[in-house]
Amino acid sequence: MIKIGRVTVSLEMREVYLDDRLLQVGSRAFDILELLILARGKTVTKDEILRRVWPNSVVEENNIHVQLSALRKILGADRHAICTISGQGYRLTVPAEGSARVGLPEAIHGGQAGVARLSGLPVCHAPLIGRDGALAEITRALNGTPIVTLLGPGGIGKTQLGIAVARSIAAASDMEVCFVTLAGVENTQGVVSTIAGALGVGRADDDVALQSLVATLRGRKLLVMLDNCEHVIDAAATVCELLVQTSADLRILATSREPLRTRDEKFYWVAPLDIPDAGANSQAILACSSVRMFLAQMRAFNADVDTEPGSLDMVAAICRRLDGVPLALELAAARAAVFGIRKTVSGLDDRFHFLTGGRRTASPRQQTLEATLDWSYQLLSATERIVLHRLGIFPARFSLEAACAVAACERLSHNEVTEAVVGLASKCVVMTTLDSKTKEYFLLETTREYALRKLYESDEADEVLARSAAYLAWFYEQPHGRGFRTATLGNNLGAQSVASR
Ligand SMILES: Nc1ncnc2c1ncn2[C@@H]1O[C@H](COP(=O)(O)OP(=O)(O)OP(=O)(O)O)[C@@H](O)[C@H]1O
Ligand SMILES: [Mg+2]
Missing domain, CATH: 1.10.8 (Helicase, Ruva Protein; domain 3)
Structure with missing residues (x-):
């Protein structure tokens, strides 16, 4: 996607949006817009436009003016982005903050724009909202790192963001792009054969040896988007690491609810869309x-x-x-x-x-809210599940100390709870704060509702509430706890809302 002020252009879909509204743009006007975008700030001559837009006919220059005035009308307040260079042609200058092609790095850029092969990459039917910064950052990360993993809880937008990044790279480079979904895959063999199938190495259900896949990748400038790795994480990690060690030109953009934890990986935590403060105008x-x-x-x-x-x-x-x-x-x-x-x-x-x-x-x-949580829940260990139920008691941020006080019991040691909290955080079920000096944790409201339901189904609620009350009493007696009413454990509202269920 390319942004010109309020207007967003998808070269792949040949679509133009004003904010979120799809606009009607004639095909000739779009051709000219595409030429200007692909020229990346250079002047496009009238001859180039005539050759490209009216290839088999001789037309008056006036036709260009008609199409350009239609384009400028679409751009509205940003109409001056299209400059007329007297006696030469036209140039697209995009204002810095609304800038075009979300910061595509040179190393990825390099090649002949718009000719990349897009194998299996789903089309975007609507513009991504609120992800311009993320697009630029992930594209930059892919420039310097072979594997970039987009992480986040279910439904946060990992796949859509990954597709947008892949399209953006494809539209501006000669990289091949291949989309592989692992959603229906169950084991290592499935991971290898699915990638092989998507890359045209035998059929997906063939027993394709990893080494033959590796051999076909050598020398190919390729971006593989590997979607949905979390349920086959070990296999996906092994295959990815091996593939990027084979070819310096290979890039992998993975999406997962958990990091691959490979040698050559950068993580990108996909954030929720920003939300209004209470009382905002x-x-x-x-x-x-x-x-x-x-x-x-x-x-x-x-x-x-x-x-x-x-x-x-x-x-x-x-x-x-x-x-x-x-x-x-x-x-x-x-x-x-x-x-x-x-x-x-x-x-x-x-x-x-x-x-x-x-x-x-x-x-x-993704058909129901519950199903998206069930998918993450069934990937948790038994201990992680128990600890998650118990963490549902926290209405706000909590420390590891508080988690242990509430979730540990005779049957579950502090060490086990610590391990579980770390595991839940790495699987994006529990969120961690980035802004405080000491690391704190919290549950998204939906995850908390889910955890509390499970807690009540398990008949452990009274026990957990009692431990949480004891911890609160102890906490407020501590020097750092006095007067700290909305402290680490949250406030008493948490206990009330649980108690009233
Ligand atoms: N920035 C966005 N703007 C508009 N729609 C979005 C955006 N991000 C995601 N969506 C929509 O939200 C839904 C969930 O997004 P997506 O499938 O990318 O989530 P995900 O993180 O990959 O989920 P999962 O973990 O289940 O794979 C999709 O239908 C998608 O179209
Ligand atoms: Mg997804």
Whole structure:
């Protein structure tokens, strides 16, 4: 995707969006826009435009002016991005902050633009919202590192972001791009044969030896996007490491709910979309990417979107309660399109029953909010599951010390709890704070609801509540705990909300 002010252009899809709205652009106008973008700030002569846009006919120069004025109209306030270079031609200059081709590094860029092969890469049907910075950063990371892994909890947007990065690289370089999904794969052999199948080495169900795959990769300038690695993480890690050691020109962009932990890997934690603060005004609410995404989704369902302050406050509340997680927002927008925004806000009190109407064509694990958590949950060890249930008691950030105090018992040592918390964090089930001096943990609201349900199903709630009350009493007696009412353990609200269930 290329941004020119408020306008976003997808060269691959030949689509132009104003904010989130798809615009009608004639094919000749688009051809000219494409030429200007691919020239990357250089002047495109009138002759070049005539040759490219009207290849088999002789037309008046006036036709160029007509198309350019249509383009400038589309660009609106950013119309001056297209400059006329007197007597020569035209040039696209993009303002620095809205800048084009999200910072594609030279080493990746290099080649002849737009001719890359895109093998199996899904098309983007709508522009990604709120990910410009991430796109640039990941592209840069791929320039210097063979394996970049996009990490994050279910539905946070790893796959969509990965696809956008891959498309952006493909459109501006001569790199081959190959998309491989491991969603349906179960073991090492499956990982190898699926990658081999996607790269055209035998059929996916052939018993393809890893070494023959390795041999075919040598000398190919290739970006492999390996989607959904978490459930075959060991196999994916082994194969990825071996492949990048074979070819210096190979790049792997993996998505996973857990790091591959290979030698040559950089991680990129995909953040939730930004959410409005409580009490934010309409302008601040509308500036948040989670709100823009929610409203765009409602429009996609042909729903009337009311942006009056009262409704916007409710939309803001939805985005906050869903922690800015795109999949959850998408499910909520589908509900809001049918039941209205007010009913959706109250529906979130029972979100696992309410957010069930996902796209029929989405993968099963993305059709309901519960299914996306189930997918992560079934990949946890037995101890991690027990500890997760118990951590549901925390309504806010907590320290490792607090986690041990609440989750350890005669049957589970402090060491085991520590291991489990670290494991849950590395699997993106428990989130960690980046901004405080001491490391703290927290659960997204949806994960917490899920954990609490499991806690109640397990009949351990009273025991855990008692330990949490004892810890709180002890904590507030400590010098650092006095007067620290919304402290590490959160406040008493947590115990109340659990107790009232
Ligand atoms: N930035 C975004 N703007 C608009 N829509 C988005 C954005 N990110 C994700 N989505 C939408 O949210 C949904 C979930 O995104 P995606 O499939 O990329 O999540 P994921 O992190 O890969 O999930 P999983 O862990 O289940 O594979 C998709 O339907 C996608 O279209
Ligand atoms: Mg995914």
